[in-house]
Amino acid sequence: MKTFLAELKTSVLLTLVLAVLLCGAYPLVVWAGAQALFPARANGSLLTDKDGVVRGSALLAQSFTSDKYFQPRPSAAGTGYDASSSSGTNLGPTSKKLADSIAAAVAAYRTVNGLAAGTPVPADAVTSSGSGLDPDISVANANLQAARVAKARGLPLEKVSTLVAAHTTGRDLTVLGEPRVNVLLLNLALDDSAAAR
Amino acid sequence: MNSPNSWLQFALYVGALLVITKPLGLFLVQVLDARGRTFLDPIVRPFERLTYRVCGIDPEKEQGWIGYTLALLAFSLVGMLFTYFILRFQDRLPLNPQGLPGLAPGLAFNTAASFTTNTNWQNYGGEATMSYFSQMVALTIHNFTSAAAGIAIAAALVRGIARHSAKTIGNFWADTVRVTYYLLVPVCVVFALVLVSQGMIQNFKPYTAAKTIEPYTIQVPKTDDKGQPVLGADGKTPVLVDQKVDTQNIVQGPMASQVAIKMLGTNGGGYVNANAAHPFENPTPLSNFLQMLSIFAIPSALTYYLGRMVKNQRHGWAVWGAMAALFVAGALVCWKFEAAGNPIHQKLGVAAADGNLEGKEVRFGIFNSALFATITTDASCGAVNSMHDSFTPIGGLVPLFNIQTGEVIFGGVGAGLYGMLIFVVLAVFIAGLMVGRTPEYLGKKIEAYDVKLVMLVLMLLSATILAGTAWAAVSDWGQAGLNNAGPHGFSEILYAYSSAVGNNGSAFAGLTGNPANGDWHYNVTGGVAMLIGRFLMIVPILALAGNLAGKKLVPASAGTFQTEGFTFVALLVGTVVLVGALTFLPALAIGPVVEHYLMHAGTLF
Incomplete structure (x- = not known):
């Protein structure tokens, strides 16, 4: 019992010492390094417009619904794309709710993009991501949406396709992960090219 | 499974793990010896000595198994109470720019137990529950100490195997302090900065309200003056009203410092609800690769430590080989079934070649999601970069069975x-x-x-x-x-x-x-x-x-x-x-x- 009491005292002291070092000094050192070396990224990769207003983060999906924008993946974060409430649907493979939502999303995707009834739809277009904030869509998904976006904006398809290609990120170090298209950055580029005209 | 690129990624991962096992194992031999020497001595040694002096620890005095156990239990008890009370009263503590309330007793108990035991089960969503202070102090301290204590216990057992006719198995305090100071902190500082370079956040700002590009309208239940939902004529269905959404509230905070140790210490508790699926918490495939490697790094190196300590390196590699075989088998099964996808959804029109993408992120794809799920459950990590709940039945059985084997496949x-x-x-x-x-x-x-x-x-x-x-x-x-x-x-x-x-x-x-x-x-x-x-x-x-x-x-x-x-x-x-x-x-x-x-x-x- 006496040993245990002595160990308790050591425990309290060590917990306090470690709290100062690991919970005070350590995050501050990382903070100082991060803010000095990578300030934009350490603060959320925020995108500001010419008036200095924050319009979003390059890493986080936003809702886009109109035809003139590329549309991101469905989102289960909060009421949708809520960047302070990240979440997936957590619905399982035999969930009726999930199957119903996928059926509806498939039908909607085919309609807005003018696809024939039997056309397979890219999986990322009709399934929710793990975070609900996935900024990317697959290249196949972007290419299928390009014609619709071009038509809605009165642009030649070629021009939109060029923008899609320019916003396609390859695999990291040519091996890791999957090729992808960042929807928010692509849509901002579309708006910019419209403004420039 | 017919993508050569995925096989290449798999080979890269196993290769990288193999390469770091010996050097890190040799480093562990020094760290887990109270008289060991490392290249960090000039910087770290003064902190180590000061800690011993403040806490009244004699690092040279070894303990028997009972003494070692009592020290561990006392340390865990104190740490658990420390966390419990911070969580309960986070509303009265600093660094709470979102004004989040203190946690209820049940949730605070669950969370304190969870982080003390290196589990990091989370009955809450981080960004909507925890103040920066709670994340940084109440939770992060256990990410370090529960990991250090785990390594200390492994070292004690290895000493028990290596020694003969001995009464002692090491000093718990020295083991814990040395693992924290020489191994965990230095690696985490570097690792955290690398993660920030990929896009992870590290700041103390309140959440950012962004003005979104295309506002939209949602329907929400109407509330009266007292905040109670207004019910329709039938007295049951809530009345819905349109609400315009034109801002996105972006989570901020000291994430990178916490995520680095959450992975390296196989804790796994996410800063945000979606854990390593969140684009801030795992921004790129490269950050994903490094996070996966950091989960297995220390467990793998410990097999080398075992071999070195018992003077039978082939035994250490044999244990490594058994772990690696079980790991590869699990990853292949999980990958196969996730890549095959869900026939129900495919009948509805989802492209069969894409596999099961529900709950997964595009940048990681099927392979890296299946691999991460296997690794995080082989180890006792529990971080996720995809939602296991939405895996196919057999794809989800692999992580479940990995846990049930006792997480001995490299493990925590x-x-x-x-x-x-x-x-x-x-x-x-x-x-x-x-x-x-x-x-x-x-x-x-x-x-x-x-x-x-x-x-x-x-x-x-x-x-x-x-x-x-x-x-x-x-x-x-x-x-x-x-x-x-x-x-x-x-x-x-x-x-x-x-x-x-x-x-x-x-x-x-x-x-x-x-x-x-x-x-x-x-x-x-x-x-x-x-x-x-x-x-x-x-x-x-x-x-x-x-x-x-x-x-x-x-x-x-x-x-x-x-x-x-x-x-x-x-x-x-x-x-x-x-x-x-x-x-x-x-x-x-x-x-x-x-x-x-x-x-x-x-x-x-």
Whole structure:
């Protein structure tokens, strides 16, 4: 019992010492390094417009619904794309709710993009991501949406396709992960090219 | 599975793991020796000495197994209370720019138990619950200390095996302090900055309100002046009103410093709800690769440490080989079924070649999601980069079964090695029974007392998982938390208790463990299961360490069972799989296995 009491005292002291070092000094050192070396990224990769207003983060999906924008993946974060409430649907493979939502999303995707009834739809277009904030869509998904976006904006398809290609990120170090298209950055580029005209 | 690129990524991962095992293992040999020397001595040594002086620790004074255990228990108790009270009163503490309230007792208990035991099960969403102070202090301290304590215990057990006719197994305080100062902190500082370079946040700003590009309208329940929902004419359906959404509230905070140790220390508790699926918490495929590597880094190096300490490097590699074989097998199965996708969804028009992308991120794709799920559950990490709840039945069975084997496939930091050594002793015992002679392990006789301790650990943990699952599955409170019906709902409960007892922390995350009505059952049973999983495993293991340390060496003879080479690896793999399968197959059969067949029959719930 006496040993245990002595160990308790050591425990309290060590917990306090470690709290100062690991919970005070350590995050501050990382903070100082991060803010000095990578300030934009350490603060959320925020995108500001010419008036200095924050319009979003390059890493986080936003809702886009109109035809003139590329549309991101469905989102289960909060009421949708809520960047302070990240979440997936957590619905399982035999969930009726999930199957119903996928059926509806498939039908909607085919309609807005003018696809024939039997056309397979890219999986990322009709399934929710793990975070609900996935900024990317697959290249196949972007290419299928390009014609619709071009038509809605009165642009030649070629021009939109060029923008899609320019916003396609390859695999990291040519091996890791999957090729992808960042929807928010692509849509901002579309708006910019419209403004420039 | 027909993408050559994915195979290349797989090879890269295993190759990188193999390459770091020896150098990191040799570093561990120095760190886990109170008189060891490292290249960090000039910087770290003064901090180490100062800590010993302030806390009254004599690093040279070794402890017997009882002393070692008491120190560990005292340290864990103090740490758990520390976290509990910070969480309860975070509203009165600094660094709470979102004005988040203190946690209710049930959730605070569950969370304190969770982080103390290296589980990091989360019955809450981080960004909507925890202040920066709670994240940084109450939670991060355990990410370090529970990891350091795990490594310390593994070292104590290895010393018990390596020594003979000895009374002591090391000094808990020196082990914990040295692992933290020489290994965890230095690696994490560098790792955290690399993660920031990929896009992870590290700041103390309040959440950012962004003005979105295309505002949209949602329907929300109308509320009256008192905040109560207004009901329609029938008195039941809430009245809905349109609400324009033109801002996106972007999470901020000191994330990178916490994520680095969450991965390296195999803790796994996410800064945000979506954990490593969130683009801030895992921005790129490269950050994903490094996070996966950091999970296995220390557990893998500890096998080298084992070989070095017992002066039989081939034994260390044999243990590594058994772990690697089980890891590769699990990853291949999980990948195959996720890539095959869900026939129900494919009938609805989803492109079959894309696999099952529900709950997964595009930048990682099927392969990296399946690989991450396998790694995080082989280890006791529990971070997720995709939602296991939405995996195909067999794809989800792999992480579940990995946890149920006791997380010995590389495993948690320290916990993986001491868990695997339990199976090594059992395998040696079985081999001894087969040839009809007293089993020996590295020159020591394995006797009834040792085997009893091993069996005690295995049975206690399995019984806790199955009893907890059974209780929840037949209770109203258990079923109320489910997000899915049918066999998948049962899998959610089974996964929850497996994860709690295994100190993993990943989940079939649809399960609501902290319901709005304040029901305490999941919070309390989960918390108790985590404490059992950690401490009722550690105490017998330290007893085993003490007993082994005191044994005399017997010279090897022609009949001695070789604990190296292919036969041993095969026997060890067989023991792990058989014990896990015999214990859990009935439960798995009525969860994921039956769901697999129902999915192919097109049944929906």
